[in-house]
Amino acid sequence: MPEGITRRALLAGAVGGVLGACRRPADARVLRVGCMGTLAHAPSLIGLHSGRFERALSARGVRVERAVFGAGPEVMASLLAGAIDVGCLGPVPAVTAYVRTRGRAVRVVSGAASGGAVLVVRRGAGIRCASDLRGRRIATPQLGNTNDLSLRAWLRSQGMDATEYGGEVSISPMKGSAMLAQMRRGMLDGAWVAEPWGARLVADAGAVVFIDERTLWPGGRFATAVLVMHRGYHAMARENVRLWVEVHSAEVARLREDRLRGMREANEALRAITGRGVAEGVLAQAWGRMEFTTDPLEETIAAMARVGMALGMVPRGSIEGLVGSV
Template sequence: MKKSLLFTMFIAFVLLLAACGGSNDGASSDGSIPEEITIGYFPNINHVAGMVAEEKDLYAQNFPDGTTVNYQYFPDGSSFMTALAAGEIEGGLVGPGPAMNHYTSGSEINVVAGGSTGGTVIMTRADSGIETPEDLAGKTFISPRVGCTHDVQFETQMNEEYNLTSDRTGGEMKHVTGEPATYHSMFVSGKVDAATVPEPWASVIEEEGSGEVLIDTPEVAYGETLPAAVFVTSQNLIDNNPELVQKIVDGHKQATDFIEQNPEESKIIASEKIEEITGQGLSASVIDRAWERINFTYEVDSKVLQEFADSSFELEFLKDKPDLSNLVDASFIESKVADASASN
């Protein structure tokens, strides 16, 4: 109960921050580097690059001396995208679902790098009696948000392989939403039967014994190819201050390289940061299990994003058939990492 209360307080706090604003948009007309820059990310294991960059101060290494780099933490993609549109953050890591949904709704944003792939697990309550996906008919499943990345993965698979749909479109499965950190307690209380779960919360549920894996990451729709997190910034920032965007992406690339070269230290950073933000500590075994389901990469496949967006449209999350041909701008990840000493 204390952990749930802490997470609820965290959500209220970050939403209050988003409402208050206070960051510049970094898009100075002369292309100069602003004195303060704010990067956003979620307390999810798929966003470890943000945690490593913060812990190792990697963004600041690419900026002139005296530049302050702030970090803002988000409970969901909607609040992240709202903050980006308001100029409260210069960019950061978010799920591809919110990025694509806002882009197709007219938001002038770009995906400038990948963050990670994998990490979604479809799980069932331990005593639910569900043995196969077909058994989900008439059951209640939970996802972080309607139409979020994990929801689309789940509903795509259920629709295409098992002819099951949610009650949103008159189907057989009841859909509710909630924060992934609460899924363990939701299973224990019997309030939900199944969940589409991002790591590390899938591994938490496994360790606690409240749920079982029904479909693991490699078999989930888009499980190992879809970016679980992408790095997004505004088109305005790209147009008016491409040098700033390049330096931010350089820091993100350095963080991703650090994760690959120092996995054990990166796990410690992730564990401590998630506990700091959410109030929920994670065991080493949970982190290890979650790590096996995730690939950290700054590369991003625009073709997979388009296929995923098409699935969102077919599931009626999007009103119009999407065209993501200009969503991804890979020019920044194709550039070499800037020499930090030359920027200071």
């Protein structure tokens, strides 16, 4: 089977594969939460680590369970399969799931973060302009995630494409730890990633920032992470979701009112929840590229959807109603 068809099938399967399965029955006495170990998820990570989410829900007799994932498509697949009820993830998997389920399964109920995504390239690789990426190998966290779409869209805007579509740039989905190891060994030329991995690759693998994605968006703002709920759980336990969003909004407000305190708390939460914190210098670099907001930046989500559909990464369909309230 041609590689392009294989990768398209994988992309569809990240969400489509769980649509035919029965969603695990939800329980109104439990709220199961999914997030990722990236700084864009700081409101969720800090709220979980501090116990503020738990205290708000336990007052109603509701237990909070958490799961940490490596990339957004994993979060969305778990949400659709019923393993979690709410999740924080990039907007592209949310768009894909919404279109594939014709709006029946998920809804974005809040923004979480803007910015904090970069393309870094290996120092000494001779990459000084876009055309120098021809024949190179670039990593993203997962096929079909928001960083993956950003890389592919930018390549297309520069007159290039991925090798599976007959283009010149090899795109390899992999975990951040693999990016670090391969870039150190000269096996990887670059990576389009969320923070703190961009700053880590700069500090620990000798990479340099080639593109700060903020420069590609009007006003430098675009949705990096959003809060998504399963509509079935919301119908059964609306108050649980309302409380979750309320605490999430308070966490965003705390991050905005004292960024230095928020940076320290985010690192403590990362260390406690994922088992790995971020070095102080790396953290400061990464944190400086981010903004936390409850605004879902709906126009940028719509732009990502249009680009994803044009690239064949997102199924064609309406996203009207994707962003809503509880």
